[in-house]
């Protein structure tokens with residue numbers, strides 16, 4: 091493990107997201123926030139997107155409802171709705187790719203993640219679709235950071251899912267980042283090809299093990 095990419099999912103959360111932004115700024119890091127569409131109906135949540143973007147972070151679509159994975163509801167209309175409704179409130183951020191991360195159901199990687207129709211729509215709409223490789227469990231393990239290297243140290247370049255929600259990563263985030271930096275790890279904003287399912291609508295690394303009804307041809 092030499093490089094590490096951190097990402098923050100399931101926000102924005104007023105009172106928490108600001109704290110995460112402050113910690114990232116303090117340590118000079120840029121990251122990506124994969125936001126849940128329906129949380130942006132509240133204007134003060136939507137305003138946090140501007141703060142993220144102004145600081146140089148990337149913003150990604152993490153579905154509208156964050157409730158049923160695409161592989162568990164495979165019709166095309168459902169995928170379109172989950173993607174489009176969120177994107178309509180996210181809007182456009184010039185200078186960054188249009189990012190999407192599917193709902194994973196407790197961070198699990200598996201065939202539930204995508205349906206053929208969801209992947210087809212993501213390609214058609216030109217999304218860069220990002221998965222992940224490391225889920226420390228910050229939302230249910232108070233000491234999620236302590237065994238990070240034991241659990242994920244065999245990965246060349248882990249892509250870590252943390253959460254800017256209440257009672258998740260924020261309390262231990264400064265220590266976690268400081269420790270990674272002290273140990274010489276290179277904390278990157280970008281993603282390794284291994285987690286890029288599509289880039290600007292083209293397949294990059296698509297594993298059939300992530301598609302419920304088999305990969306599209």
Ligand SMILES: [Zn+2]
Pocket residue numbers: 099100152156193194
């Ligand atoms: Zn999520």
